[in-house]
Each structure stands twice: as C-alpha cells, then as structure tokens.
Amino acid sequence: AQKVTQAQTEISVVEKEDVTLDCVYETRDTTYYLFWYKQPPSGELVFLIRRNSFDEQNEISGRYSWNFQKSTSSFNFTITASQVVDSAVYFCALSDTGTASKLTFGTGTRLQVTL
Amino acid sequence: AAGVIQSPRHLIKEKRETATLKCYPIPRHDTVYWYQQGPGQDPQFLISFYEKMQSDKGSIPDRFSAQQFSDYHSELNMSSLELGDSALYFCASSLAGEKLFFGSGTQLSVL
Numbered sequence: 001a002q003k004v005t006q007a008q009t010e011i012s013v014v015e016k017e018d019v020t021l022d023c024v025y026e027t028r029d030t031t032y033y034l035f036w037y038k039q040p041p042s043g044e045l046v047f048l049i050r051r052n053s054f055d056e057q058n059e060i061s062g063r064y065s066w067n068f069q070k071s072t073s074s075f076n077f078t079i080t081a082s083q084v085v086d087s088a089v090y091f092c093a094l095s096d097t098g099t100a101s102k103l104t105f106g107t108g109t110r111l112q113v114t115l
Numbered sequence: 116a117a118g119v120i121q122s123p124r125h126l127i128k129e130k131r132e133t134a135t136l137k138c139y140p141i142p143r144h145d146t147v148y149w150y151q152q153g154p155g156q157d158p159q160f161l162i163s164f165y166e167k168m169q170s171d172k173g174s175i176p177d178r179f180s181a182q183q184f185s186d187y188h189s190e191l192n193m194s195s196l197e198l199g200d201s202a203l204y205f206c207a208s209s210l211a212g213e214k215l216f217f218g219s220g221t222q223l224s225v226l
Contacts, residue, residue: 035214043203045158045217091157102148102171103215105157 002027004094006106013082013113021077021109023092029053033095034068034075035103040088048090051075082113117141119218121206127224128196136191136221140208146170147189148215149181150205158205164189193223201225 003026013019025034036048049059051068059066063080079086089110093103120139128134140147146165150158160173164183175181178196183189193200201224207215 037217043222044219045205047214047216050214102160102163102173107157
C-alpha cells in the first residue's frame with residue numbers, strides 16, 4: 001500500500017528564514033512519482049514539482065529546492081529566504097503507478113511565515 | 116495558459132438533495148481525476164477517466180457517480196447528500212499520465 005507521511009503538522013518561521021518540509025513515503029512499486037503541491041488560503045492546489053523514482057538528482061527552482069533520497073524514502077522540500085506569500089499548506093504526494101494516474105497525499109504541513 | 120475549470124465555485128445543498136459538479140480539463144488533456152478534500156484533511160482520490168472511459172476508482176461512495184463526455188468535460192453527480200459530504204471537490208487533468216493540474220475546486224456545503 002502507498003503511504004506518505006508528513007510528520008510536521010505546522011511550522012512557523014519568520015520571514016527570510018530557511019525552512020525544510022519533510023516527506024517520507026512507502027511504496028512497493030519500483031517505478032513511481034513524487035510530487036509537491038502548495039495550497040494557499042484561497043484553496044487551489046498549485047503544482048510545484050514532480051520527480052520520478054529513477055532520478056535522484058536534487059532540483060532547485062528559485063528559492064525552492066528538493067532533496068530526493070531513495071535510500072531513506074524521503075523527498076524533502078526546502079524554501080530559502082521564506083516570504084509571507086509562502087504561507088500555505090504544502091502537500092507531498094506519491095503516484096499509485098508508473099504514471100500520475102492517482103495520487104496518495106500526505107496530511108500536509110501548514111507553513112506560517114510572519115514578518 | 117488555460118487551466119482546469121470547475122463550476123460552480125461554491126454550492127450549498129440540503130441533506131438528501133442532489134448535486135452536480137462540472138469540470139473542464141485543460142485542452143488536449145486525456146485524463147480527468149476527481150478528488151475530495153474534507154476540512155483539514157488531505158485530498159482523497161475518488162475516480163478518474165481516460166479518454167472518456169473510467170480508468171481507476173478510489174474511495175467513491177455508491178451515491179456518487181461520474182462520467183466524462185465527448186467534449187472531455189466531466190461531471191460528478193452526488194445523490195442523497197449527507198452532512199459528511201461537505202468538502203472541497205477538486206478536478207484535475209493530465210496528458211499521457213504526466214503531472215496533474217488541479218482546478219480551483221468546488222466547495223460543497225451540505226446543511
């Protein structure tokens with residue numbers, strides 16, 4: 001069975017701090033995809049990244065970076081120099097099969113960035 | 116760029132009523148997904164369609180049904196609504212099983 005664990009329920013940081021959101025997953029599939037989505041207070045789900053299980057290269061996109069460690073089944077997300085607009089709930093998700101046909105989400109981490 | 120369009124944005128119904136949610140996927144996307152997100156919960160997969168055929172099914176109640184039409188839009192029909200059906204319902208679409216793009220959701224409140 002697929003499972004995604006986001007142990008941090010809520011994180012509060014001051015603007016300009018760096019923050020890392022943890023994600024640990026379980027799957028029996030050898031081919032899978034991992035995702036991060038952002039859900040701001042307005043409610044929509046915003047796609048951030050998709051990573052396939054064969055690509056362990058870390059990725060950086062502006063202030064965002066992702067660290068995929070297959071050995072520890074983790075896919076952590078770091079925001080550098082956080083801003084108030086980063087305040088949202090962040091979901092880590094895992095695909096059910098080799099394609100993104102069905103996502104299993106973690107319970108989300110609520111990030112609060114204050115001035 | 117065109118995104119996934121969902122309507123209505125908000126819907127208020129009473130118990131035992133019926134509701135229909137609509138989803139218009141991104142043009143040329145071949146797969147549509149429906150997810151339900153209860154208050155303070157993570158989104159849960161309900162059902163998906165690939166090229167107008169049901170492709171996968173999750174924890175969708177028997178009171179719910181869905182279909183994808185020839186123009187690729189999809190509708191989620193919910194009957195005999197219960198208080199517990201109050202949730203944010205997301206539609207998402209993808210092309211060839213690539214990354215899912217979500218709509219803004221329909222907030223359903225059952226009173």
